Amino acid sequence: MSTKNQILEKGTENITPERQRLLRQNSQAQKQETTVSVEMPTQDEEKGRRSTSSMLKSQKKIYWRSPITMILAFLFGLGSALALHGYYSFLDGKKVGDSFQQQNALRIGTALAFITQISLVGSVHFAYVQCLWRALKSSEISIQAVNAGFDVTSSLLSFTNIEMLSNLRLASFLALIAWCIPIASLITPATLNVNSVMQVGSQMVNVSTLQIAQAAQYFNFAYTVPNQGQVSQNVQAYSGPRIILTRLAVATAGTGQILSLPAPFINATYQQNFYGPFVQCQTANSTIANQVDLAAERAEMALDPSIREVSNEYFAFVPALVNLSGVPLDAGVQVANLSDVNGAPNASNQLWMKFPRYPPDVTIPNVTDEADPYYLSCDLYNASYQVNFSWVNGIQSISMPKPEVVAVVAYPTNESSITAYEESLAYSAFMWALSSQLVGSMGFYQSTSSNGTENSVLGGIYADENQPTSGNNTTNTIFSEIYSNIGQTSLLGSSDFNSYFIKNHALQGHTGGVFSPQRLQDMAYARNRTLDVLIPELSSNITLSLIIDPLLAPPTMTNVTTTTPENIYSYHPFDVLLAYALAISFALLANILGLFAYFSNDASYDNSFSSIAFTTHGIHISGLSAHEKLGELPLDPKVARRKLLWYMRDNAEAGGYGFHLV
Known part of the structure; x- marks a missing residue:
């Protein structure tokens, strides 16, 4: 038995039989791979790498499903905003009716405002991710700032990272837009009021x-x-x-x-x-x-x-x-x-x-x-x-x-x-x-x-x-x-x-x-x-x-x-139009910047685990080829079906710790 296998066996003494079996299969697969030298590459090897890089670049293409989804989300939000305005305009001056009808009107208005919010925010999020990847490709930035960049759409505390705001300015601006758009949904429901008037x-x-x-x-x-x-x-x-x-x-x-x-x-x-x-x-x-x-x-x-x-x-x-x-x-x-x-x-x-x-x-x-x-x-x-x-x-x-x-x-x-x-x-x-x-x-x-x-x-x-x-x-x-x-x-x-x-x-x-x-x-x-x-x-x-x-x-x-007191709907469109005009305008600007990022990247990205893992040079998942498209969308179905196993070895030289393919 070779020294490597002895080390592998030694490192797996305390692992369950099922995991030992999976590790042996992985070890056998690694035997078939060419051992990568850690020595300085020769001139021929450097030419080979450049050739490989050119080949990968020539294989890049935009995954059009991503920008189309971004645009459709924007259009859906725009349509929902127009539907809300049309619905409230239809109710304007109408008799309120009973409490059930009044509650229905509020439910429909709130639902349309919510749909508008999530659609516009989702559209801006697509654009934000593309601009984030574009910025990361051209910036020398700390891991802490990168973490803040990926986390800024879910945590306001990420805006406290000065390096992120400095190096990822455009992405930070789009993230701020995504946070501000929901404010419009707080204004719009209050624009439909119930007033008591005298009907003649x-x-x-x-x-x-x-x-x-x-x-x-x-x-x-x-x-x-x-x-x-x-x-x-x-x-x-x-x-x-x-x-x-x-x-x-x-x-x-x-x-x-x-x-x-x-x-x-x-x-x-x-x-x-x-x-x-x-x-x-x-x-x-x-x-x-x-x-x-x-x-x-x-x-x-x-x-x-x-x-x-x-x-x-x-x-x-x-x-x-x-x-x-x-x-x-x-x-x-x-x-x-x-x-x-x-x-x-x-x-x-x-x-x-x-x-x-x-x-x-x-x-x-x-x-x-x-x-x-x-x-x-x-x-x-x-x-x-x-x-x-x-x-x-x-x-x-x-x-x-x-x-x-x-x-x-x-x-x-x-x-x-x-x-x-x-x-x-x-x-x-x-x-x-x-x-x-x-x-x-x-x-x-x-x-x-x-x-x-x-x-x-x-x-x-x-x-x-x-x-x-x-x-x-x-x-x-x-x-x-x-x-x-x-x-x-x-x-x-x-x-x-x-x-x-x-x-x-x-x-x-x-x-x-x-x-x-x-x-x-x-x-x-x-x-x-x-x-x-x-x-x-x-x-x-x-x-x-x-x-x-x-x-x-x-x-x-x-x-x-006759003059009869009645409760009627009173709609104030100015507030709705102003709030949604600002939200839609900024969302449209985000979409334009997102499209520019798509073409600049010459690829489509998201912030999934696979995109981050495959675009990280020198930190890779063992068992994957170096030619895996550098994290662009779409993810190869063969790769998508591969299973990962997190493990640790006693001897770092025997493979260290982290995810390994099963």
């Missing part, structure tokens, strides 16, 4: 429409009784407003606002044009003013004898302008009794009133300032309404211009025209319900019983000169009184009542401020406006409030604009 649509819907101008609907607004003895038995005699009309008028006057109407949808808008009653007021002429004074005097004379009127601050009534048979002309216009249905024939569609109003130059009045008497006349008109109704989250909002007056509405006495008579019935019932809230009086009064004294505040202003103003008996104290439903309405805050409340505040003995806190609140509620403004506003508010009742405002098909 329109549809024909039944909504309440006021029918007061329709002659055939008068019986829903006014009480009537058969009028016996008339030309036509169909004629109904007017006897006042129906309870529903009065109730709605009282509610509207009390709140000072249009009542809440039925909303077709929680968010809806529609417009209606219709005819309805409207009361308009103007300064009364001298004739009406004289009649108001006469009526006020008659009302004062009708007081209880034990009470004396000190000051009249408000007097309003409906004049009885028709059917005054038996009343002397010099008696003046009579006051219609709106609380008596039998007095309905002796009324009118007018409202006359008198009250003291401060001059415009008196901005902050006090108890000593004199207010001038002011006369107001209000008439009932048929007017054209153009109203915009809208609801936002169920909150009502109504806007309209001032109603356009068409004609004065006559009181229902002329029965020659049945249609006109029936129309005036409903309108007159409206005027009656409105006037019932305003007629009456306000003033200061004093008891006339003997041995009494007057209030020290107002007594000096209103008391007779001969009447005593001091004493212990306070029976004759001046008091204020409101004999009108207007005290229950928002109109009480009108600036036309400032005279009454200034004196009343002083009458109560208050010295701080001109008005009480309650009066200031009422003034703010009415915005301190005058009656000639507030009464027309109240009339239009009552007209619109009638729509709340289905008997007075039956449903009519109307085009309604």
Whole structure:
């Protein structure tokens, strides 16, 4: 047995029988190989080696599967990015739907972003490997830097190797690109948001429409009784407003606002044009003013004898302008009794009133300032309404211009025209319900019983000169009184009542401020406006409030604009396009550099074990021929199927340690 075999046997005494068998086969294969001399090569041997090198170089060729895969990965990433942009653009403005659909959208977007990321990174990795091998072929570099170069795509710590950054600059740049591209995938999913918006649509819907101008609907607004003895038995005699009309008028006057109407949808808008009653007021002429004074005097004379009127601050009534048979002309216009249905024939569609109003130059009045008497006349008109109704989250909002007056509405006495008579019935019932809230009086009064004294505040202003103003008996104290439903309405805050409340505040003995806190609140509620403004506003508010009742405002098909809150997708493409434009641009640059490296290397490489092992000069796996293509792709199938065995020998001269072919 040769010395070499003795050493081999000695080195394998402690190896399993199976491994000893494999090593013997390897030893026998080595016997057939030519022993490589470690001496300096001769000239002929050097020529042979050069010939072998030229032969190997001539056998080099690019393995096109590698660059094609690099390009396809780039194109796949580009396509996935475009697909993500297209998908998000398709969802933009679409309704979100249920939670399952929303989650699906996020899953698809995340999946496309992930595919884009791994495709572009994979493409850059191909280019990086080729540029790395190209740099290693032309650099003198330490093993530590080589390790960092092969490890930089999986560990950021490799960037701390200065030698790698210095000698493998291009490869390091491509590795940095591979690390930065995934940042784009963090930005893109956040560009698809869910916003709550109002979707606008329109549809024909039944909504309440006021029918007061329709002659055939008068019986829903006014009480009537058969009028016996008339030309036509169909004629109904007017006897006042129906309870529903009065109730709605009282509610509207009390709140000072249009009542809440039925909303077709929680968010809806529609417009209606219709005819309805409207009361308009103007300064009364001298004739009406004289009649108001006469009526006020008659009302004062009708007081209880034990009470004396000190000051009249408000007097309003409906004049009885028709059917005054038996009343002397010099008696003046009579006051219609709106609380008596039998007095309905002796009324009118007018409202006359008198009250003291401060001059415009008196901005902050006090108890000593004199207010001038002011006369107001209000008439009932048929007017054209153009109203915009809208609801936002169920909150009502109504806007309209001032109603356009068409004609004065006559009181229902002329029965020659049945249609006109029936129309005036409903309108007159409206005027009656409105006037019932305003007629009456306000003033200061004093008891006339003997041995009494007057209030020290107002007594000096209103008391007779001969009447005593001091004493212990306070029976004759001046008091204020409101004999009108207007005290229950928002109109009480009108600036036309400032005279009454200034004196009343002083009458109560208050010295701080001109008005009480309650009066200031009422003034703010009415915005301190005058009656000639507030009464027309109240009339239009009552007209619109009638729509709340289905008997007075039956449903009519109307085009309604609806706004429905919906969750929709909102896509912000700028962020996506910017992020992916940068990622794709750098990936494209990497591909161009990679292609250059492929042609420069004249071969295709990867960072597999075989590529590293076969390109390492002087460190080779025993049993492989020196002509194994220096690690280029593709790997020879025969070589790929060879098995390696790692072993160690006691005697380094007998082969040392490392991988050996089996």
